[in-house]
Amino acid sequence: MNRLVTVAEMTLRELARRRGVLLLLLLMPLTFWLIRRDSHVGQSVRALLLGISWAVSTAALFATSAARELEPRLRLAGYRPHHLYLGRMLGLWVLGLAVSVPFFLLTVVDTTNLRYGGIAVAMLCCVLVAAPFGMVIGALLPREMEGTLLLLTVVAMQMLLDPASSGAKLTPFWSSREIATWAVDHTDGGYLSRGVLHAAVVTALLIVTVAGVFGVRLRRRRHLHHAPLV
Amino acid sequence: MNADEWLRVFAAELHQRRVAVDAARHVVAEAATHLREGGGDPWLVFGAPQAYAAAIVETIGTAPGPRPGPVRLHARGITKRYGRRTVLRDATLTVRAGQIAAVVGANGCGKSTFLRICAGLISPDAGEVTVSGRLGYCPQQGGTVDFLLPDEHFVLVGAGQRMARDPARRAGRAAARQLGWEAERDVLARHLSGGTRQKLNLTMSTLAEPDVLLLDEPYQGFDQGSYVNLWDQLVRLRDEGKAIVVVTHLLNQLDRVDVVLDLTPAHQGGRS
Structure with a gap:
């Protein structure tokens, strides 16, 4: 547990010292929200959620790529793969929640007659999905350029697809849109339960994928045998 | 390189050449005393620390290295x-x-x-x-x-x-x-x-x-x-x-x- 927490702490420390990154992490959702603010309130909330998702995924992608050289030596130093990926994910979740708090307060101040608990749940789902999603891309694509382009493609799909279409349900952040609809338009509880279920399934699938990729990349190689110390 | 730096490099050279610890300490102390009392640039007095260490090794020999283990x-x-x-x-x-x-x-x-x-x-x-x-x-x-x-x-x-x-x-x-x-x-x-x-x-x-x-x-x-x-x-x-x-x-x-x-x-x- 100590190893996992140490990785989480160092991930947070590293990201917290990148002031430019932090600023952009806040700027991205804010820009999305500002652009849609004059339209229907639901549009601005959905844009805000997408901005948070994109910001946290990007941070996760770059944090994963930056740690690529370090992780093998940490593995040799006694860490197991799950300490490394779960620790990093934990750090990113905490960061994502910290980024979300001011936007939640912004929503509370700026809007009326919303289900604010639903907005909080939607933001939580965004952060929950975004961290492992960015990590999967960072782990699968070793170069940041390719990873960023893939992330851009997925988020553009998310924005452009009709949320009612079956294809939209395959996008990672569909859950936040469903929950936001429940929170803003006061629709029936099915939206909330579908959204929460989608977020839980997608998060679980992404964590399993991250575990698989890290497990393969940081595995004990068959050619290396350990003899007892004489 | 000042005298202290020269002595440090000289000591490291003796250590690397496996001169016995006590003997190396004695030789370095002697060189330090000589420099302190006589003054002068150690490079002029003794030459390069590596060369002087090599000369010392020839004179007093080295400690037997530990036998390789398992x-x-x-x-x-x-x-x-x-x-x-x-x-x-x-x-x-x-x-x-x-x-x-x-x-x-x-x-x-x-x-x-x-x-x-x-x-x-x-x-x-x-x-x-x-x-x-x-x-x-x-x-x-x-x-x-x-x-x-x-x-x-x-x-x-x-x-x-x-x-x-x-x-x-x-x-x-x-x-x-x-x-x-x-x-x-x-x-x-x-x-x-x-x-x-x-x-x-x-x-x-x-x-x-x-x-x-x-x-x-x-x-x-x-x-x-x-x-x-x-x-x-x-x-x-x-x-x-x-x-x-x-x-x-x-x-x-x-x-x-x-x-x-x-x-x-x-x-x-x-x-x-």
Whole structure:
């Protein structure tokens, strides 16, 4: 547990010292929200959620790529793969929640007659999905350029697809849109339960994928045998 | 180089040449007294510290080196191909406790690849590696985190061995001091010079007290003093019974190692 927490702490420390990154992490959702603010309130909330998702995924992608050289030596130093990926994910979740708090307060101040608990749940789902999603891309694509382009493609799909279409349900952040609809338009509880279920399934699938990729990349190689110390 | 620096290098040279500890201390004290009482530039009085150390060794001899212990690393038949290109063919190396092995060869002959295979970071196409004890690895580049402090690196690596934070920091600073570096508390890794960053890299690899230490050109960016400190540290670790493998292209240091693996292909005049 100590190893996992140490990785989480160092991930947070590293990201917290990148002031430019932090600023952009806040700027991205804010820009999305500002652009849609004059339209229907639901549009601005959905844009805000997408901005948070994109910001946290990007941070996760770059944090994963930056740690690529370090992780093998940490593995040799006694860490197991799950300490490394779960620790990093934990750090990113905490960061994502910290980024979300001011936007939640912004929503509370700026809007009326919303289900604010639903907005909080939607933001939580965004952060929950975004961290492992960015990590999967960072782990699968070793170069940041390719990873960023893939992330851009997925988020553009998310924005452009009709949320009612079956294809939209395959996008990672569909859950936040469903929950936001429940929170803003006061629709029936099915939206909330579908959204929460989608977020839980997608998060679980992404964590399993991250575990698989890290497990393969940081595995004990068959050619290396350990003899007892004489 | 002032007198103190000269004496430090001279002492390190005597240590590396395995002069008995008491005898080395006596010789250095005599040289210091001579310089203090007679004054003058040590380079004019004694000459280069390396040459003077060599002359001392000829006169008083060296302490018998510790006998190599049990085998700590045995790599046999290592073959590695990238596409159609074979970078390693049937490479074999055995290193015992208390030995330093140098892996040498021309650029692109697979030295770093061999070391990464020994560390278990990549798989060979053929061959096996048997390691006895804990492995430590220092990569040629990377392996540090730009936005973390040296102390945080020590805590991070130490936690892998379940070390508490304070002991990890103390151990890291002590290991850094052996390399002539006082690990600054508030300087991010990205603001360290190339040589100092490499010292951090090296310190991280020795922090967990490995039995087998794999170093990939660990001296990049080092000045002369740091370079001497590095070899002093390696000899000290060897004398403590560690098995050390160093990828190096500085052939003039080979007289300080016990085993040499030359990975230069045979048609270019290589030998193993």
